[in-house]
Amino acid sequence: MSIETKKPSKNEILFVWLNRYAGIAIKTPSKMLVIDPVDVKPRDLKNVDALLITHEHYDHLDQSLVAEIHKLTQCKIVADSTSARRLRNVIPSEELHEVQPNSEVKFEKVLIKAEKCNHPAATPVSFVITSEDGVKVFHTADSLPFPEMATIGEREKLDVVFCTVGIAPGTSPETGVEIARLTKPKVAVPYHTGSAADLKKFDELLKKEMPKTTCLIPEVGKIYQVSKKRK
Ligand SMILES: [Zn+2]
Numbered sequence: 001m002s003i004e005t006k007k008p009s010k011n012e013i014l015f016v017w018l019n020r021y022a023g024i025a026i027k028t029p030s031k032m033l034v035i036d037p038v039d040v041k042p043r044d045l046k047n048v049d050a051l052l053i054t055h056e057h058y059d060h061l062d063q064s065l066v067a068e069i070h071k072l073t074q075c076k077i078v079a080d081s082t083s084a085r086r087l088r089n090v091i092p093s094e095e096l097h098e099v100q101p102n103s104e105v106k107f108e109k110v111l112i113k114a115e116k117c118n119h120p121a122a123t124p125v126s127f128v129i130t131s132e133d134g135v136k137v138f139h140t141a142d143s144l145p146f147p148e149m150a151t152i153g154e155r156e157k158l159d160v161v162f163c164t165v166g167i168a169p170g171t172s173p174e175t176g177v178e179i180a181r182l183t184k185p186k187v188a189v190p191y192h193t194g195s196a197a198d199l200k201k202f203d204e205l206l207k208k209e210m211p212k213t214t215c216l217i218p219e220v221g222k223i224y225q226v227s228k229k230r231k
Contacts, residue, residue: 003027003223004047011133011228015160017218020194021059022141024162028131031110034069035127035139036060042068050107053079054141055121056086059167063087070095078105078112082122101125108132118146119168128156135159135228138183142168142192145178153183159229160216161185165202166193173201177209186229187214 003025008014014027019039026033034045035052038059048069053061061083067090070077077096079087084098097105099114100123106112109132117124119142129137138152138161152158161183163176173190180188188210190202203215216224 002044004032004045006223008225011135012225013131013135013137013160014223014225015137016223017189017191017220019059019220020192021167022054022139022162022164022192024139024191026129026137028110028133028135030132031107033110033112033129034075036141037065037069038062040065042072045069046072048073048075050076050078050110050112052112052127052139053077053083053087054117054126054139055080055119055124056082057121057142060141061086063090067091076105076107078114078127080114080121080123080125099125115152116143116146116148117141118144128152128158130156133228135226137226138162138185140164140179142171143179144168144170144175145182147182149179149182153185157229158183158185160187160189160226162189162191163202164192165190165198166195168192173198173205176202177205180206180210180213184210185213187216187226189216189218191218 022036031049101116104113111130113128114125117126163179165176
């Protein structure tokens with residue numbers, strides 16, 4: 001079953017991991033958001049409301065795929081400055097929202113905040129997404145841990161945090177767990193790796209360091225549901 005035809009209940013979101021990188025589709029009760037789609041068929045993403053791009057690396061930004069999804073769906077595009085510049089020729093300017101750390105975009109009741117991202121790209125951002133019923137997701141892109149993550153975690157009371165555990169320079173299951181330690185989510189999701197061993201290692205380390213935090217090891221293409229943290 002596709003995430004597009006499923007609807008989350010109140011105070012819940014659904015998500016799917018789309019590839020071995022940071023590609024994630026998030027469904028709130030009213031909106032479908034897709035982050036960093038690469039290696040996907042545009043036809044599988046027919047009802048996208050907004051497409052978010054964190055940085056310009058090939059495993060995050062595929063200009064022609066973004067253009068194709070936009071053509072099929074007329075979705076809004078939210079992108080870091082460098083990716084936005086690369087998309088200028090294919091996306092109409094009124095539908096292209098350029099973001100920097102600390103800027104935000106609102107789609108009706110769904111809020112997207114761009115935050116810092118500690119990754120060697122030109123102008124990378126990470127995203128805090130707040131659904132219409134206040135479910136909070138932190139998509140950290142390819143980021144290594146950085147001290148301000150603690151402030152973000154404290155301010156947002158995060159439900160789900162996506163933690164990079166590989167491929168990007170310097171990242172590992174250990175740096176992924178450090179992100180969870182700083183942000184203190186209800187559910188920590190390791191991603192950005194093709195290695196099942198690294199996903200498992202993240203789970204083992206997290207159990208030791210943060211026994212109360214749920215680890216959700218994702219499988220590409222599977223739909224997961226997360227509900228709001230009690231605040
Ligand atoms: Zn990447």
